[in-house]
Amino acid sequence: MSGTVAGVEARLPIRSDLDLVWVRQHVRQAAAALGFGLVDQTKLVTAASELARNTLVYGGGGEMAAEHVCDGRAQGLRLTFRDQGPGIADPERALSDGYTSGGGLGLGLGGARRLVHEFSLDSTPGVGTTVAVTSWAARPPRQREEPR
Amino acid sequence: MPEHETAAEHTTPASDVGKFLHRRREQIAQRWADEPLFRTVFTVSRDEAVEAGRVVVDALAQVAESGRVADTDAAGFTAVREQLTRMVASRARFGLTSGQVSTEVDGLRPPAVNLLVGDLHEATPEHLRECTTLLTVLMGTLRLVVLETSLSEGQALIDRQHLELLEAATPVIRLWDGIVAVPLIGTLDSARSQVVMETLLESVVDQQARFAILDITGVPMVDSLVAQHLMKTVAAVRLMGAECVVSGIRPAIAQTIVHLGLDLGTVVTRASLADALGYALNRLGADIVLATPGGAGPR
Numbered sequence: 001m002s003g004t005v006a007g008v009e010a011r012l013p014i015r016s017d018l019d020l021v022w023v024r025q026h027v028r029q030a031a032a033a034l035g036f037g038l039v040d041q042t043k044l045v046t047a048a049s050e051l052a053r054n055t056l057v058y059g060g061g062g063e064m065a066a067e068h069v070c071d072g073r074a075q076g077l078r079l080t081f082r083d084q085g086p087g088i089a090d091p092e093r094a095l096s097d098g099y100t101s102g103g104g105l106g107l108g109l110g111g112a113r114r115l116v117h118e119f120s121l122d123s124t125p126g127v128g129t130t131v132a133v134t135s136w137a138a139r140p141p142r143q144r145e146e147p148r
Numbered sequence: 149m150p151e152h153e154t155a156a157e158h159t160t161p162a163s164d165v166g167k168f169l170h171r172r173r174e175q176i177a178q179r180w181a182d183e184p185l186f187r188t189v190f191t192v193s194r195d196e197a198v199e200a201g202r203v204v205v206d207a208l209a210q211v212a213e214s215g216r217v218a219d220t221d222a223a224g225f226t227a228v229r230e231q232l233t234r235m236v237a238s239r240a241r242f243g244l245t246s247g248q249v250s251t252e253v254d255g256l257r258p259p260a261v262n263l264l265v266g267d268l269h270e271a272t273p274e275h276l277r278e279c280t281t282l283l284t285v286l287m288g289t290l291r292l293v294v295l296e297t298s299l300s301e302g303q304a305l306i307d308r309q310h311l312e313l314l315e316a317a318t319p320v321i322r323l324w325d326g327i328v329a330v331p332l333i334g335t336l337d338s339a340r341s342q343v344v345m346e347t348l349l350e351s352v353v354d355q356q357a358r359f360a361i362l363d364i365t366g367v368p369m370v371d372s373l374v375a376q377h378l379m380k381t382v383a384a385v386r387l388m389g390a391e392c393v394v395s396g397i398r399p400a401i402a403q404t405i406v407h408l409g410l411d412l413g414t415v416v417t418r419a420s421l422a423d424a425l426g427y428a429l430n431r432l433g434a435d436i437v438l439a440t441p442g443g444a445g446p447r
Contacts, residue, residue: 017337024335024369042369042400043407049371050408097409107372111408 003069003076003134014052014081015061023052023064027079030066034075036137044077044135047115050108051081051131058101059083059129069134076117076136087125095121161278165264165286166213168279169205172263177201179259185252189238200235204228208286217286220293229297236298246298253294257287318344320351326358327428329421331396333366341377345384352390359428360385363421365396375410382415391416391431395424 009030012023027048031041048064055062062083069076088094095113100106109131113119118134159167169176180186181197190197210224211217239249264283268276318340321329328351330344348360362381367374378394385392395418397405405412418424429436 021335028368039400039403042404045369046371046404046408049369049373053371053373105372105376105410107409111372111410114407114409115404 003071003074003078005078006068006070009066009068012064012066013061014055014063014083016056020049020052020056024049026066027077030068031077031135031137034068034077034137036077036135040135040137043115044079044133047112047133047135048079050112050115051079051133054108054131055081055083055085055129057104058088059085061085062128071136074136076134078132078134080130080132082128082130084128087127087129088121088123089125091121091123160215161275161282162212162215162217164275164279165217165282166209168264168267168283169209169212172267173202173205173209175263176205176260179263180204180256183252183255183259185235185239185249185255188242189235200231203231204290208290211289212282212286217282218289220289220296222289225290225293229293232294233297233301236294237301240298240301246295249298250291250295253291254287256290257284260287318347320347322351322355322357323361323425324429324432324434326356326432327361327425328352328355328357328359329361329363329424331363331366331421335369336364336367336374336377338373338377341374341381345381348381349384349388352385352388357390358432359393360390361393361395361421361424361428363396363424364394364401365398365421367396367401370401370405370410372408372410375405375408375412379412379415391428393418393424393427395419395421 010026012026013019014023024045028041028045031044036044052064055064060083062081062085065080065082067078067080069078093099095110096106097110098106100108109121112131112133116133116135118132120132121129122131123129177198178201180201181190181194186197186201190200207224207228210227211219211222212224214222214224216222236246236249239252240246244252261280261283264280265276268279271279318330318332321331323329328348330348332344334340336344344362348362351357352360362378364370364378370378382392382394393416394412397417397419416427418427426436
């Protein structure tokens with residue numbers, strides 16, 4: 001993950017469906033404040049919604065930390081989702097489209113990765129999962145490797 | 149208090165406080181009736197305030213004797229909870245916050261503690277300290293119970309409004325013979341989508357609709373769960389023999405859906421509700437003809 005952290009803006013608990021609403025609203029407001037365009041806002045909010053729901057449904061609850069990051073003149077938002085759930089045994093498989101251990105469409109993790117600029121997944125079975133994503137505003141789109 | 153002096157060694161502070169509350173029930177209730185909490189709620193007559201005070205004293209005595217002075221779920225509070233709820237509601241209508249009501253409840257503590265100290269002037273300092281601490285804890289628990297009732301009042305209101313919102317936010321509109329539409333507004337969670345599906349399916353039957361339009365202009369975000377709900381609704385409508393059109397897909401949402409990897413290929417989608425209506429009318433075999441002279445023709 002690139003960029004230096006300019007400050008932790010908020011830590012939001014993810015314990016219920018209602019908390020997902022707070023997560024979405026907070027991410028949208030924070031992204032708008034950093035100058036994200038409407039499309040980028042929507043993408044990041046959607047990614048946050050997917051990841052927060054994973055934290056709730058598969059991780060048994062956890063929290064999201066939102067950080068304002070800077071890289072030169074670029075402003076970004078980094079969201080870190082942490083849970084102490086069962087963890088992901090096979091991250092590669094979990095990231096592939098159509099795979100789900102629950103009843104979902106299996107697009108959450110892989111879809112979230114495609115919606116943000118930077119994505120990292122760190123999971124230890126039995127200990128928990130941490131997913132961090134960063135998106136940048138006001139910076140020309142840069143080349144990044146295709147996720148597939 | 150001679151009987152107290154001899155019993156002090158054998159009884160617990162909890163049972164002593166319980167006995168004190170029984171013995172001084174009338175005096176405590178009388179003093180409380182002059183405190184703001186009771187005085188302002190029971191304005192018709194002072195007797196009412198005193199009677200309400202007696203009920204609270206009885207509840208506290210029961211809690212003290214059960215020994216669960218710090219437990220807001222103690223059985224003794226059950227009898228008085230409803231009365232407290234009404235008192236809190238009355239103060240709230242007066243414009244007081246939960247915190248201000250809580251402070252008023254705290255105002256009941258000094259009169260009771262003063263009476264207790266007066267009663268125990270012959271007891272050992274150790275016993276006196278234990279008893280006053282116990283009564284203070286008990287009054288603190290009463291304060292918590294009051295706060296709890298005001299919070300649960302608020303929660304009940306929120307739950308009621310949530311239900312109302314569920315019903316109100318999903319009207320099914322008949323746009324034409326055989327065409328119904330649901331404008332979706334807000335986040336489509338599981339409960340909402342269930343209500344949408346039920347009302348839409350019912351109106352498909354009632355209106356003998358052949359087309360059902362789901363307009364998502366007012367949906368701020370479509371993630372995989374929302375999409376799953378949409379597709380389930382579309383599939384259910386299809387099973388009823390009608391065709392479903394999803395309209396109101398904004399550019400930001402369209403891009404997000406593509407990046408997310410959602411395949412809405414099996415769903416008929418249109419950019420706006422007008423387009424969806426046009427599509428449905430066309431499929432129904434209706435032609436829209438402009439009535440302006442000279443400019444008449446199919447749209």
